[in-house]
Amino acid sequence: MFMKRALFFSFVAFLLMLSCSSAKKETESQSVQTSTHKEPVRPPFSSDSAFFFIKQQCEFGPRVPNTPAHENCAEYLVEKLKSFGLSVSTQKFTATAYNQTVLNGVNIIGRLHPEMDNRIILFSHWDSRHVCDNDSHENINKPVMGANDGASGVGVLLEVARQFQLERDSIGIDFVFLDLEDYGQPSFETDEKKDTWCLGAQYLARNPYYDRRPQKGILLDMVGAASPYFGFDQISLNFAEPLLQEVWSAAHALDYNSSFVPNVSGAVLDDHYYINTIAGIPTIDIIDYNQNRGFPSTWHTVNDTPEHIDKKTLQMVGEVLISVLRKK
Ligand SMILES: [Zn+2]
Numbered sequence: 132m133f134m135k136r137a138l139f140f141s142f143v144a145f146l147l148m149l150s151c152s153s154a155k156k157e158t159e160s161q162s163v164q165t166s167t168h169k170e171p172v173r174p175p176f177s178s179d180s181a182f183f184f185i186k187q188q189c190e191f192g193p194r195v196p197n198t199p200a201h202e203n204c205a206e207y208l209v210e211k212l213k214s215f216g217l218s219v220s221t222q223k224f225t226a227t228a229y230n231q232t233v234l235n236g237v238n239i240i241g242r243l244h245p246e247m248d249n250r251i252i253l254f255s256h257w258d259s260r261h262v263c264d265n266d267s268h269e270n271i272n273k274p275v276m277g278a279n280d281g282a283s284g285v286g287v288l289l290e291v292a293r294q295f296q297l298e299r300d301s302i303g304i305d306f307v308f309l310d311l312e313d314y315g316q317p318s319f320e321t322d323e324k325k326d327t328w329c330l331g332a333q334y335l336a337r338n339p340y341y342d343r344r345p346q347k348g349i350l351l352d353m354v355g356a357a358s359p360y361f362g363f364d365q366i367s368l369n370f371a372e373p374l375l376q377e378v379w380s381a382a383h384a385l386d387y388n389s390s391f392v393p394n395v396s397g398a399v400l401d402d403h404y405y406i407n408t409i410a411g412i413p414t415i416d417i418i419d420y421n422q423n424r425g426f427p428s429t430w431h432t433v434n435d436t437p438e439h440i441d442k443k444t445l446q447m448v449g450e451v452l453i454s455v456l457r458k459k
Contacts (some may be wrong), residue, residue, distance in 0.1 A: 249365050
C-alpha cells in the first residue's frame with residue numbers, strides 16, 4: 132500500500148469539496164462515544180486462530196510474485212478456503228510491473244452462499260513486497276515478510292470465514308484475496324509511473340469473477356499492529372460513506388473508539404480505489420494510517436514480522452467485521 136501525496140492532491144481537493152457534510156457527521160459520532168458504558172456482547176472471533184493463519188503464511192517466506200513461496204501460499208489459501216466449505220475459484224493473470232518484469236498473479240476467491248443475491252465482498256491482499264524501500268540502505272533490496280502488510284488482513288478474513296461456515300441465515304460473502312498489490316514502483320525512483328500498485332485489484336475490477344454482483348465491499352490492509360489508528364480514508368468516504376459510518380458505529384458499540392477514529396486520516400491509494408472507480412462497487416478500506424505518523428513503523432521494512440503482530444488488534448477488527456456482517 133502506498134500514499135501518493137502529489138498525485139492525489141488535486142483529486143483529494145475535489146473529493147473534499149464533495150464531502151463538506153462529513154465534518155458535521157464526525158461531530159455527531161464523537162458525541163455518541165460517551166453515551167453508554169455497558170459491556171457490549173462480543174461476536175465470536177478467535178485472534179489466536181487469526182494469528183496462527185498469519186504465521187502459516189509467513190512460514191512460506193515472503194510471498195513475492197514469481198517465487199516458490201508465492202506459489203505455495205496460493206495453494207495453501209485455496210485449500211484453507213475449501214476447508215471452510217466455500218466455493219473456491221482463482222483468477223490467474225499476468226501483469227507487467229513498473230520495471231518491465233512480467234509477474235504471475237492469482238486472485239483467490241471463496242464464496243459463502245453463492246446462490247444469494249444479497250452479497251458483500253471482503254478483500255485483502257495476500258502478496259508481500261519485493262523490496263524494503265522504507266528501511267535502511269543495507270536492507271533496501273530485501274523482500275518484506277509482510278506479517279502485517281498482507282498476511283494480517285488475510286488471517287482475519289480466514290478466521291471470519293471459519294466462524295461463518297456454520298451460520299445458516301447469513302448473507303452471501305465473497306472472500307477475495309488480491310494479488311500483486313505491493314509490487315509498486317519503489318519510493319527511491321524519481322520518474323513516477325502511474326498505476327503500478329494494486330495490479331490484482333485492477334485486473335479483478337476489469338474482469339469480474341461474479342455472476343451475482345456484490346453490493347458493497349470492505350478491504351482490510353495492515354490490521355495487525357499494536358495501537359492502530361483506523362481513521363476515515365478520504366477515498367472510502369467519498370465512494371462509500373454510509374458503509375464507513377456503519378462500520379465505525381459498530382466499532383464504537385464494541386468500545387473500540389480509541390482505535391476506530393471518525394476523523395479523516397488521509398487519502399490512501401489501495402486496492403479499494405480501483406474497485407470503486409473501475410468496478411463501481413462501493414468499497415471502504417480499514418487501514419492503519421494517519422497523516423501525522425503515516426503507516427505503522429514496520430511498514431516496508433525487515434521488521435514486518437509475526438512478533439510485531441498484536442492479537443488485540445486482530446480481535447478488534449474481527450469482532451467489528453462480524454458484527455457488521457450479522458446486521459446485513
Ligand atoms: Zn505494502
